[in-house]
Amino acid sequence: MLQEMRKYAKSKLANVLLGLLAVSFVSWGVGDFVRASNDTSVAKVGGVAIDQQDFRRDYTNAVRTEANRRGEATLTPEQARQLKIADTVLEQKIASQTLDNVVNKLGLTASDAMVTNIIHRYSAFSGVTGQFDRATFQRTIDRIGYSEQGFIELVRADTARMQLVQAVEGGFKVPPGYAKLLFNYFTEMRAADYIVVDSKSLGAIPAPSDAELTAFIKAHPGQFSTPEYRDVTYAAITPDDLIPSIKVTDEQIQQAYDDHKDEFVVPEKRDLDQLSFQNEAAAKAAYDKAQKGGFDQITNEKGEKPTPQLAITAADLDPVRAKIVFALPKDGISPPMKTPAGSFAIVRVKTITPGVTRTLDTVKEDLRGRIARDLATSKLSDMSNAYTDASSGGLALADAAKKVGMKTGRIAAIDLNGLGPDGQKAAGPDDQEFRNIAFHTEPGDEGDPQLAKSGALYVVSVNSIAAPKLKPLEQVRPQALAAWTEQQRIALLRKKAQDLAAAANREGSLDGAAKAVGAAVQKSPALDHRTSDDTFSPALISQIFTAKPGQTVLGPKGTSGDYILARVTGIAHPPMPEKGPSNVAVIRELSSGIGATVTESYVAQQKAEQVVTYNRPNVDKAAGSE
DSSP: HHHHHHHHOOOHHHHHHHHGOOOSOOOOHHHHHHHHOOOOEEEEEEEEEEHHHHHHHHHEEEHHHHHHTTTOOOHHHHHHHTTTTHHHHHHHHHHHHHHHHHHHHHHHOOOOOHHHHHHHHHHGGGGSSSOHHHHHHHHHHHHHHHHHHHEEEEEEEEHHHHHHHHEEEEEOOOOOHHHHHHHHHOOOEEEEEEEEEEEGGTTTOOOHHHHHHHHHHHHHHTTTTTOOEEEEEEEOOOOOHHHGOOOHHHHHHHHHHHHHHHHHHOOEEEEEEEEEEEEEHHHHHHHIIIIIIIIGGGGOOOOOEEEEEEEEGGSOOOOHHHHHHSSOOOTTOOOOEEOTTEEEEEEEEEEEEEOOEHHHHHHHHHHHHHHHHHHHHHHHHHHHHHHHHHHTOOOHHHHHHHHHHHHEEEEEEEEETTTTTSSSSSSSOOOOOHHHTTTSSTOOOOOOOOOTTTTEEEEEEEEEOOOOBBBOOHHHHHHHHHHHHHHHHHHHHHHHHHHHHHHHHTSSSSHHHHHHHOOOOOOOOOOOOEEEEEBBBBHHHHHHSOOOOTTTTEEBBBSSOOEEEEEEEEEEEEOOOOEEEEEEHHHHHHHHHHHHHHHHHHHHHHHHHHOOOOOHHHHHHHHOOO
């Protein structure tokens, strides 16, 4: 958490640039060319809007980066949802906007010279000479969805934000004595002898009486009650209801194809290894050596080894070099080629990704469907506004729904999982978000129209609520008996472990406890504060690291439900470097970590003071377009 907050609070730009190494194309949504007329923000911080299009761009880059990290062409919408990429990007943008609001209030900025210098230093914008190359710069920012001016302003804002963060942290430095205490804590190692106390040591647990089971049921009503049921009236409509009535023109399809032609016409790409030389003779000598199978071992006059050039297209090279490089087979090595900078280079082709061309005719129907769905979603926003107007004018739910074209229905009894009292699926929309709306609406209130993640538009009115009722013993006897027995097992096992630990501390040994439960005394590996596995749970590690040498403590064995008695047998503290660069590095790292908490606290305080509001439908729409 600290690292994520620090990383994003300090550099939105760095996060964006991670996407540059990703594969070039991902699936896209057609929300780009049909826009609703209502609010397009995904959130507001202190009244300043974070625009949906800006969010979509960063979300797309984040998806692209994650897909590249996994070695996949792209992520499916479901994968992106499971990874909570939209939520992560949204919170990152909110953190940045929070700091930007403070930056603007204080009048902090970055000069044109400073911004230019920073851009020229980014290696992602370097050409074959290693210097800033304008063509490379333009291609790179195009891939991540920025105009030149937009990217310059991004760098300017990021630089100004860094000034604020540096002022907040203020060159924080941990005092040497405190640094040593922290170092000792974080690097401390411990060892322990231990035994496992499991359920076999308890024997059979006596069965409870009916009175005990009844009391147990009453003490745990959440486990043994009927669910809450709600009687609801609703209005609903989905994009699929509207799509049949929507006509998509050939002009719209052509425009969509032209706007996103890079997805459908993908040039051949090659990954290269390149090595540059100051003169042709040196390049020729290296080429002759490389031809004998030693390309990875060759170096240039400066001792430099070949460097990778990823996803190169013919358009990335001048015509002469492009003709040579793109005629080579995989693993082929080029003869010396003169570069625009006047040096000479040889390259090896590592991988070849064939180009793909999908004609308009082959994707026409797919585009038609995407455009129709986006038009339908846009129309739902208009229907939502129309319903609100009709409802505000005094029409009841059914009449307002009929006026705007929504379907209506009533469900006499439905629980949060969509089931009726008979355990079968209840009538109505089979959508968890619909049920969430119903269970967050007060009886008698007619909720506002809400767009769900599925794209459906819902209005829900709760007529009545049937509160949960405790089930009779005979109906839940097996479940109650199992739960009661497990509760007893946990309590008895803990009590036994506590008694054995007390005896071990009196005797100064685990031998007696081990004999009592028929367990063998085992020796732990080296343990540190971060140890967590099937044997040593975090709770047990916490006890081990607070115990005195020779003391026996107890804690859970992983997540098994068993217990471990552990007797501390050794404590070690690696020495902290007292002087020199290593000492400085340790103090710097500790200071940086603690300083980051200052930034985190400041951002949290500012978010609370500035007030953050969310527009979830717009977030879901932007993320859904992936």
